[in-house]
Amino acid sequence: MKNDKLASGPVGDMQRKRTRRNWLLSAPALVVLAAAASGPLLIVLVYSVLSAGEYGGVVWKFSTDAWFNVVFFRDIFDGTTTLADAHMKILWRSVRLSFMTTLITLTIGFPTAYVIATRPRETRSFWLFLITVPFWTNLLIRTFAILEVIRNEGLINIGLQMLGVIDKPIQMLYTDFAIMVGMTYVYLPLMVLPLYASMERLDFNLVEAAYDLYATRRKVLRRVIIPLVKPGIIAGSILVFIPSLGAFVTPRVLGGGKKMMLGNLIELQFGAGRNWPLGAALSVTLLALVMAALLIYVRSTQSHSGSVR
Amino acid sequence: MAENRGTGQEKAEHSLPAAISAQRVTKVFGDGKNKVLALDDVSLTIEENEFFTLLGPSGCGKTTLLRLIAGFDQPTSGTILLRGEEISHLPPNQRSVNTVFQNYALFPHMTVAKNISFGLEMLGKKPDVIEKTVGDMLALVKMEALRDRRTDQLSGGQQQRVALARALAPRPQVLLLDEPLSALDYKLRKEMQIELKQLQHDTGITFIFVTHDQEEALTMSDRIAVMHVGRILQVGTPRQIYNQPSERFVADFIGKSNFLSADVLAVEGRHARLKLSSGQEVGAAIPDGMTPDGSVTVVVRPEYTQIFPKSNDAGDLQGVLENIVYLGTDTHYHIRLPDASIFVTRSQNQCKVTEAFRAGQSVSVVFSPDSVQLLRC
Numbered sequence A: 001m002k003n004d005k006l007a008s009g010p011v012g013d014m015q016r017k018r019t020r021r022n023w024l025l026s027a028p029a030l031v032v033l034a035a036a037a038s039g040p041l042l043i044v045l046v047y048s049v050l051s052a053g054e055y056g057g058v059v060w061k062f063s064t065d066a067w068f069n070v071v072f073f074r075d076i077f078d079g080t081t082t083l084a085d086a087h088m089k090i091l092w093r094s095v096r097l098s099f100m101t102t103l104i105t106l107t108i109g110f111p112t113a114y115v116i117a118t119r120p121r122e123t124r125s126f127w128l129f130l131i132t133v134p135f136w137t138n139l140l141i142r143t144f145a146i147l148e149v150i151r152n153e154g155l156i157n158i159g160l161q162m163l164g165v166i167d168k169p170i171q172m173l174y175t176d177f178a179i180m181v182g183m184t185y186v187y188l189p190l191m192v193l194p195l196y197a198s199m200e201r202l203d204f205n206l207v208e209a210a211y212d213l214y215a216t217r218r219k220v221l222r223r224v225i226i227p228l229v230k231p232g233i234i235a236g237s238i239l240v241f242i243p244s245l246g247a248f249v250t251p252r253v254l255g256g257g258k259k260m261m262l263g264n265l266i267e268l269q270f271g272a273g274r275n276w277p278l279g280a281a282l283s284v285t286l287l288a289l290v291m292a293a294l295l296i297y298v299r300s301t302q303s304h305s306g307s308v309r
Numbered sequence B: 001m002a003e004n005r006g007t008g009q010e011k012a013e014h015s016l017p018a019a020i021s022a023q024r025v026t027k028v029f030g031d032g033k034n035k036v037l038a039l040d041d042v043s044l045t046i047e048e049n050e051f052f053t054l055l056g057p058s059g060c061g062k063t064t065l066l067r068l069i070a071g072f073d074q075p076t077s078g079t080i081l082l083r084g085e086e087i088s089h090l091p092p093n094q095r096s097v098n099t100v101f102q103n104y105a106l107f108p109h110m111t112v113a114k115n116i117s118f119g120l121e122m123l124g125k126k127p128d129v130i131e132k133t134v135g136d137m138l139a140l141v142k143m144e145a146l147r148d149r150r151t152d153q154l155s156g157g158q159q160q161r162v163a164l165a166r167a168l169a170p171r172p173q174v175l176l177l178d179e180p181l182s183a184l185d186y187k188l189r190k191e192m193q194i195e196l197k198q199l200q201h202d203t204g205i206t207f208i209f210v211t212h213d214q215e216e217a218l219t220m221s222d223r224i225a226v227m228h229v230g231r232i233l234q235v236g237t238p239r240q241i242y243n244q245p246s247e248r249f250v251a252d253f254i255g256k257s258n259f260l261s262a263d264v265l266a267v268e269g270r271h272a273r274l275k276l277s278s279g280q281e282v283g284a285a286i287p288d289g290m291t292p293d294g295s296v297t298v299v300v301r302p303e304y305t306q307i308f309p310k311s312n313d314a315g316d317l318q319g320v321l322e323n324i325v326y327l328g329t330d331t332h333y334h335i336r337l338p339d340a341s342i343f344v345t346r347s348q349n350q351c352k353v354t355e356a357f358r359a360g361q362s363v364s365v366v367f368s369p370d371s372v373q374l375l376r377c
Helices: A002-007 A009-047 A065-071 A085-117 A121-136 A139-150 A155-163 A176-200 A204-212 A217-245 A249-254 A262-270 A276-308 B002-013 B062-070 B112-122 B127-140 B156-168 B186-203 B214-220 B238-243 B248-253
Strands: A050-052 A058-062 A072-074 A081-083 B020-029 B036-046 B051-055 B077-082 B097-100 B174-178 B206-211 B223-228 B231-236 B258-268 B271-276 B281-285 B295-300 B305-309 B317-326 B330-336 B342-348 B362-367 B372-376
Touching: A009 A276, A050 A065, A050 A276, A065 A072, A065 A276, A072 A085, A081 A085, A085 A121, A085 A176, A085 A217, A085 A262, A085 A276, A121 A176, A139 A155, A139 A176, A139 A249, A176 A217, A176 A249, A204 A217, A204 B097, A217 A276, A249 A262, A262 A276, B020 B062, B036 B062, B036 B231, B051 B062, B051 B214, B062 B077, B062 B097, B062 B174, B062 B206, B097 B156, B112 B127, B112 B156, B127 B156, B127 B186, B156 B186, B186 B206, B186 B214, B206 B214, B214 B238, B223 B238, B223 B248, B231 B238, B231 B248, B248 B258, B248 B295, B248 B372, B258 B342, B271 B295, B281 B372, B305 B342, B317 B342, B330 B362
Parallel strands: B051 B206, B051 B223, B097 B174, B174 B206
Antiparallel strands: A050 A058, A072 A081, B020 B036, B020 B077, B223 B231, B258 B271, B258 B295, B271 B281, B295 B372, B305 B362, B317 B330, B317 B362, B330 B342
């Protein structure tokens, strides 16, 4: 109704003028984004339907081999095709570990954000500042720090051995667990920050009101706090899940060569594997997964705002 | 509920326990340098089925006391009894006390009906009971048509009604209202005052109402407690508070008052002869429990006085009329007394009578000994 009124008369003209000016102002950013995002993307898409060059690179000849190889494996000796087990395994591990990482960061991040949001206003920025401290160091260094902690001669194993809890070191490095710990550590701030943002806007009178109306602590959490900070939960989950899915440094360092994730597989194709089209096809697959995750995000936020209205 | 009734019968040989009884309640916020004494040894008894108001300026501790009764904060020392049972350390969800918040605190992600049914659901009531109670509550606050609306689509007055219905739905033993009318415009506020009073009468639930608006307090309350810097200065009916203020702060905070200092000349029964600092002699009734001696303060309400043109030395006060303030319903006369202080009298305007006084003329003021209140200095 408001828009109908605005569309006609001098107010509508002013509105249109303002819209035009806003587009003009954001044009440089849009151009950079378009060129930097869609350009490389287009190259990847095109490469995924070309043939592999013998020493890397591509031969400009149309081929669906790469896409075929994402899913299937053709034996070079007898020509039989089977499902590409290795790829499926890696794909499954990527999704599983990313999902677990999201779940763990949410479990740790939610109470963290809640505690920060309920501190006195003056001290909140200090706690937030502490959350962002890990970003000061390079991702690789942070990952190696984790490695130092969990390796066989690392802090945890030495400590436990000295205390006599264990006789020989627990193998934590180069396992799925190690990758999960690493990703949780690296991506936790990405969960805490959006959660904090939505909790800070939460009217704590509502919590008191629910508590006053005989709700138990758990019911207050389930019926009032979680529904109201849901946008933050979803945003945080997306921010953790998507980079986890494409993670490359963390699984490389903490998973060794053995436990690969999608990112490592892609890197392998462009490097030692010398199969650029397959790497490109795998990249597009990753992109599709991310898109699917985002689609779910958009759906769930839409139904959320729909229910508020 | 059943438990409470049981204990009530045990105590039946005494009288029914008070709805709320606060005994020597002290609340300190913070510690060290930032220590704030919000409530200073407050004792208070609120009877069953009473419309009780905590009145005072901001920072007087009225909201703190309300939050202690609701259970959002715990008293530093002292106890609070709900129908004779100690509740000081129970969490809010275990007290049969509900709150109407200043900003209403309606759940934005629920409909009007869902908001109202929330407390009932948490108590584990059966769906048909909830359905019926929600219907009753919507009817009580005249909101049936809006039951499926989102609360952010409601006007301030409508939100106010939903907040009331939500807090009343579980039938609490005591309803707490934290300045619930302050966000409404003047006219709506006036309407809601009457409606709240009616609602209290209809439901028979004890209301404890917090406000800084003295007019609101006088309009609605059965009894009022006037608070100032963490203490209760006086508890009484609106009439008692207005006509027999026990302290200068109470007289000053509620309505308009003139304060005159005087020396006691003689005491005859419940009547005293006083000599005002201006030299005039006046009579005054002595309030219960006061033995005036030495110097006292005389409180004179502007509307209990009459102004006359000065003819001779008659009248209780003499002065020069300095200002005439016309207010429609009545006129205020600001009179400069010989000791340079200002005395205000007020008279109701008669139909179309032109102003009989003009600024600068000498006037005298008359008031009856029964209409003044004596305070110790």
